[in-house]
Amino acid sequence: MPAAGLKTxxxxxxxxxxxxxxxxxSCALFKSYYPLLVVATYVLAPVPNWICSHCANPDDFxxxxxxxxxxxxxxxxxxLVVMGFALPVILAHSxxxxxxxxxxxxxxxxxxxxxxxxxxMFFQEEQEF
Amino acid sequence: MSEDRLxxxxxxxxxxxxxxxxxxxxTAGGLFSLAFYVLLDSAVWSKKVNGSNVHINFVDWLPxxxxxxxxxxxxxxxKQRLSADSFSYSGSGVAWKARVVLFLGFxxxxxxxxxxAIVFVLKFVVDEVGWPAMTMGVENxxxxxxxxxxxxxxxxxxxxxxxxxxxxxL
Numbered sequence: 001m002p003a004a005g006l007k008t009x010x011x012x013x014x015x016x017x018x019x020x021x022x023x024x025x026s027c028a029l030f031k032s033y034y035p036l037l038v039v040a041t042y043v044l045a046p047v048p049n050w051i052c053s054h055c056a057n058p059d060d061f062x063x064x065x066x067x068x069x070x071x072x073x074x075x076x077x078x079x080l081v082v083m084g085f086a087l088p089v090i091l092a093h094s095x096x097x098x099x100x101x102x103x104x105x106x107x108x109x110x111x112x113x114x115x116x117x118x119x120x121m122f123f124q125e126e127q128e129f
Numbered sequence: 130m131s132e133d134r135l136x137x138x139x140x141x142x143x144x145x146x147x148x149x150x151x152x153x154x155x156t157a158g159g160l161f162s163l164a165f166y167v168l169l170d171s172a173v174w175s176k177k178v179n180g181s182n183v184h185i186n187f188v189d190w191l192p193x194x195x196x197x198x199x200x201x202x203x204x205x206x207x208k209q210r211l212s213a214d215s216f217s218y219s220g221s222g223v224a225w226k227a228r229v230v231l232f233l234g235f236x237x238x239x240x241x242x243x244x245x246a247i248v249f250v251l252k253f254v255v256d257e258v259g260w261p262a263m264t265m266g267v268e269n270x271x272x273x274x275x276x277x278x279x280x281x282x283x284x285x286x287x288x289x290x291x292x293x294x295x296x297x298x299l
Contacts, residue, residue, distance in 0.1 A: 096177065
């Protein structure tokens with residue numbers, strides 16, 4: 001996308017700030033700081049993908065061992081993304097956090113993760129060949 | 130390649146794309162995560178708000194451990210060694226070894242799934258546990274079923290790989 005310029009950066013950072021605001025509010029309003037774990041999950045989510053893409057050589061289709069490492073990274077990323085949803089739901093189900101805190105932290109986490117993903121999608125072009 | 134097809138219906142064309150394959154792997158990870166957190170939910174619920182005197186302990190985790198182990202084994206086997214009954218791929222009994230290991234993996238997976246059902250029946254149904262506490266047993270069954278589903282999704286999306294690599298090699 002060639003139109004990804006300054007406006008996109010501003011919009012993305014605004015959305016990121018709103019996401020963090022929601023998560024921090026969901027902690028601070030109810031005096032229970034467990035929902036902060038959601039932020040850690042979503043920030044950590046792209047890391048396995050990133051590490052494994054550096055380990056693998058995507059050109060060797062013959063042995064397909066490179067693809068296996070890539071798959072492991074994707075599997076772990078999927079695991080972490082669902083963990084971001086599941087964690088607040090578990091905490092709310094057991095009464096550790098309240099249901100409004102759960103809703104706020106899930107929405108905030110979605111905004112944060114959506115920002116990370118769309119940032120990666122917008123600004124990936126330079127690295128491709 | 131299309132001459133030795135067995136089934137009448139061919140695979141849809143989009144299934145061979147890399148995106149579908151990647152989405153399958155992501156979905157498998159998500160399903161496995163869901164399974165783990167369903168079980169974790171039952172454990173946390175048992176510790177925090179459980180009113181009854183049935184509690185989650187190590188026995189409830191054992192089926193999940195077995196089915197995860199089975200999933201690990203099944204998806205670590207190289208699939209091409211398995212399907213090759215020609216001599217060129219499966220040199221000195223590699224296909225046979227792959228089948229044995231795969232059998233162990235499926236046995237662990239099925240054992241885990243039936244273990245979940247056993248825990249549910251023996252610990253919750255037979256003792257006639259009331260309903261809010263019965264959820265812990267149901268969650269055990271659901272978690273093991275989700276591990277099985279995750280295995281299936283991962284297996285299918287790894288089998289897409291061959292067609293995809295073949296298309297690229299052309």
